[in-house]
Amino acid sequence: MVKLAETDIREDGEAVLRARLARLEGVLADEVRKSETLARVTEAVASSNDIDTCVQVVIDGAREISGAAFGAFFYNQLEPDGESYALYRLSGAAPEAFASFPKVRKTEVFAPTFENTAVVRSDDITLDPRYGRNAPRKGMPEGHLPVRSYLAIPVATRQGEVLGGLFFGHPEAGRFSPRDETLLVGLGAQVAATIESIKLNTDSRAELNHRRKAEERLKFALDSGRMGSWDLDVATKAYEASDLCKANYGRRPDESFTFADLVATIHPEDRPRILAAIETAIRDGAEYDVEYRVVHPTGELRWLHARGRAAQTADDGGVRRLAGVSLDITERKRAEERQKLLVNELNHRVKNSLATAQSIAAQTLRSVAAPEYFRDAFETRLIALSQTHDLLTRESWAGASLREVFDVELHAMAGEDRVSFDYAGDVRLNPKAAVALGMGIHELATNAVKYGALSTPDGRVAVEWSQQDGVLRLAWTESGGPPVTPPARRGFGVRLLERGLAAELSGGVELTYDATGLVCQMALPLRALEP
């Protein structure tokens, strides 16, 4: 019996020991499992780079560790009412479970969490003195997940900023141990650190992105304006130039381009002025705004406009960096020069035209028999001059053809249809020759209408010309008019044709008073006529 009893006792003791061992092994296994979970969660948290994933990993893991039925994370995002907090991650429950109450109010139960004052762990929250004190619900609202065991951990940065809260629940009482609390508080701290670092990263990424975009915009603006940008370190004379800036100085992007190269590229005549401007900008922090010529390595001369200003001021108040832009303005400079030339040329023409009008007036006054004839004679000549000008203006003062000059001068004259033309080729005239011949033709035509072939109904004028050996030979032959005799005194027309035109066009002009009519023969070198 004893033996049996002993055996029994031994067996009893062994059973107890085995049970204890088994329980301890269970606890140990549980602890190992929790540790493994914790390690896995910790790693997942540390490697997550968005807040939602991080939070989800934590509440899933924490639920696994604590055996909670439900887990949730509420962000500390104050709703406009100033009293409630927005949900955002769930574990162990479908989102629909919270669909009707996605916000948490800062009631007495929740206050310690959202104010970061304490962890709340309760074996049965429904028995907690803080529970059920808030109107209108006085406890959990209808349809709420059934919670008795309750664990709430504030998630806050080290500076005390509350990011949100981790909440865990179970429908049965007494499910969360102090050990669970310790582990989950540790997780909460990790969540806080991770959220903070993710936010920081996001902020700096956004900042970087913003800067990159601003830089892209700037580059686009500079490129579309063909502007080069540059930066000079005042102390070391280290010079940085963008590709376009290098191009402005005739350098390829891969070529080195130092400050010394820059100075050497500036036209020697402009160099002292530019160096002085740089010096002033550095010394006084003055605006640097200069136009100068550069000589590219190919020898090409270009105009540049550079602007810059002190980009950074040294501790002693002096300028440390000078930065700015440069722009090739060669085309603008050439256009300015062209415009200046054009304005000068126009002024010259206007003044010459005035002198011509003055001459016509003076000579008309000398040649008219009585002052009352002056006005008509003067106006007719002035208009003849103006008609040639109109013709030239239509062709941008590039020139006009001989036939065109005849046509404008004979236009609307009596007997215009009785003037015949015979020539092999038209002749291009430069503006000066066109004006001179225009006046000459006008004098011939006026004379013919007043006294010559065109003064009678049957008179005719034959205009013929030919070109040979660089000479234009032109004949104006009147016939069928009244008998002509040489004039008693040389009038304006005769003088203009025989002296003026001949001299101006370096040729010869001869008037013959044939019995059949006036003949005007011109021999003019083409070099004096052609544009």
Add this chain to the structure above:
Amino acid sequence: MTALSALKVLVVEDEALVSMLVEDMLTDLGCTIVGPAAEIEEALKLATTADIDAALLDVNLGGRPIFPVADALKARGVPFAFASGYGEAGLTEDHKGATVLQKPFREADLRRVLESLVGQTA
């Protein structure tokens, strides 16, 4: 009747009407006209060889500048004035400060210029 009587003046002008006007003015002033020359070559020949007391030069002869003629006159010590629609602006550096008759000009202006030119040499 004036100090300009019998003054021999070279006229270089390539526009017939203007040239005729200048001739008339000079004739009125009692001067003798040499030329007028409308081309550089002829003007140069007269400027270097002709018997002249003064010269009136159009700045632009059919697109060619008159300055070689001016230089030749300077070398001979013949006083001259430019007649130009460009005014002073049309002159090269070498000739800045030379006498310029801005076209159009009056007979009195021409007289004054000639008198001052002759006065320079007298």
